[in-house]
Amino acid sequence: MTKSRDNPLMDFGDSVFTNRDALSESYEPDRLLERDEEINEYAAALRPVVEGDTPDNIMVYGTTGAGKTAVTRYMAEMTDEACENNGNVLSIAELNCNEMSAFKVVRTLVNMLRDDGEKNFPARGLSTRDALDALYEEIDSHKGTFLLILDEIDHIENIDTLLYDLSRSQSTGRLEDTKVGIIGISNDYTFRDVLSAKTKGSFAEIEIDFKPYTADELESILSDRATVAFADGAISTEAIRLCAALSAQDSGNARQGLDILRAAGKTADDQNDDAVTVEHIREAQGKIERGNLKKRIGNLTVQQRHILHALALLEADEKTPARTKEIYSLYEQVCDQSSLDPLSTVRSVRDHLDELSMQGFADQITRNEGRSGGKYHVYECSMRSDLVLSTGPRDSY
Ligand SMILES: Nc1ncnc2c1ncn2[C@@H]1O[C@H](COP(=O)(O)OP(=O)(O)O)[C@@H](O)[C@H]1O
Ligand SMILES: [Mg+2]
Structure with missing residues (x-):
């Protein structure tokens, strides 16, 4: 077919990418770099599984993007291979528990394990206990060893009773033919603190930290991935x-x-450049930072956004830390400009400033003027004021 002159979709130059999907969330890399220590610790913790003994429970901790999910999936694959090699029966179920209640977690697992065409476990009308009984029935039918991977386990509401029940399933006789091991993944290092003493006692686990x-x-890691995602020579070493x-x-x-x-x-690509440079990286980083901030500001109320805007204006003028009264008068002007009725009391603005401080948008500092002045608070903007001001108080969502 000949190229139509006015088809904008046929007019792109060469792309810097050969495989852009290799940079996406769902891409699973062929190899994991720089995690040998964690992989070795993980392997040692999984040894009983491969040897057909009762598995240890494992908790994986680390900050976002530390490779917890990627390494865990890799380990699951390796364990599967090793068990097959040893002639052990192994089943694995993995679930991301973000924003789930204990009931929803158990119900989802039951439905994952039930064969296609079998009846789904109902969303309403039955209890977590009922769902757990159904889950144990499914797990027990697998025989051998069962690994249950609960990713973002710290997000589960009422996790305590769930973990207590799961970790005692063998001793209470709910499981007869299958040995179950739980692998929990958490961003939150204080996860264990929320568990009750009795759950801590029964859910003894091996801890693996991802630095x-x-x-x-x-x-x-990025260089390795870039060789998959970008064309030869289409990104500079300095950029990476x-x-x-x-x-x-x-x-x-x-x-x-x-x-x-x-x-x-x-x-x-948009600028028709044939290679990614340091400037493109800086631009992209700024864009992502603005995007993240915008999302967070978008979750605030309209009044809070106006208060934050006033605080950022003071910050840009180097007039922070500022007292509530000063922030209030600027806030009134900001409201006036965007035709919003301001809150009528300084006090309610102070309450919002405290809330903004709790949420990490502002910093609250206590000043003490001794006997005469008493104690009061001053506030600073804890985000870059230019980024806050780059969106209007009305238009960040
Ligand atoms: N060691 C590594 N080698 C290659 N890619 C990695 C490595 N660690 C993380 N990644 C990649 O970085 C991204 C984030 O990793 P992920 O495992 O989701 O982090 P976490 O679960 O700790 O938040 C994923 O796309 C993953 O493929
Ligand atoms: Mg993860």
């Missing part, structure tokens, strides 16, 4: 190095690094 990646480690350094600052988050690479590649 945040260093800039060097991120550089090797900068991207690694920026993500190392963001608590060593590999996900952040991959997101920046993808956005930078898109920027290069």
Whole structure:
């Protein structure tokens, strides 16, 4: 077919990407770099599974983007292979528990394990106890060993009773033919603190910590992925190095690094450049930062957004830390400009400032003027004021 002159979809230049999907959330890399120590610890913890003994429970901790999910999936695959080699029966179920109640977790697992065409476990009318009984029935029919991977386990509401029940399923005789091991993954190191004493007692686990990646480690991970995602010579070493350094600052988050690479590649394509440079990385990083901030500001109420805007204006003018009264008078002006009725009392604005401080948008500092002045609070903006001001108080959603 000949190229139609006015078809804009047939007019792109060469892309810097050969496989953009390799930078997406769902891509599973062929190899995992820089995690040998964690992989060895993990392997040792899984040894009883391979040897056909009762599995130990395992808790994996680490910050976002530290490779917990990726390494766990890899370990599941390796365990499966090793068990097959040994002639052990192994089944694995993995579930991301984000925003789920204990009931929903158990119900989802039951439905995952039931064969196609079998009746779904009902969403209403039955209790978590009923769902657990159904789950044990499914698990017990698998025989051998069963590994239950609960990703983002700290997100489960009322996790305590669930873990207590699961970790006692063998001793209480609910499971007869299958040995179950639980692998929990959590961003939250204080996860264990929310468990009751009796659950802590029965859910004895081996803990594996994933440290945040260093800039060097991120550089090797990102370089490796870039060779899959980008065309030969379509990204410079300096660009990858900068991207690694920026993500190392963001608590060593590999996900952040991959997101920046993808956005930078898109920027290069949009500008018809044939390689991703340091400038593209900076631009992409700024865009992502603004996007994240916008999302967070979008979750605030309209009044809170106006208060934050006033605080950012003071910050940009180097007039912070500021007292509530000063913030209030600027806030009135901001409201006036965007035709919003301001809150009528300084006190309600102070309450919102405290709430903004709790949510990490502002910093509250206590001043003490001794006997005469008494105690009062001053506030600073804890986000970059230029980023806050780059969106109007009305238009960030
Ligand atoms: N060691 C590694 N080698 C290659 N890719 C990695 C590595 N660690 C993380 N990644 C990639 O970074 C992203 C985030 O990792 P993930 O396992 O989801 O982090 P977590 O579960 O700790 O938040 C994924 O796309 C993953 O493929
Ligand atoms: Mg994860």
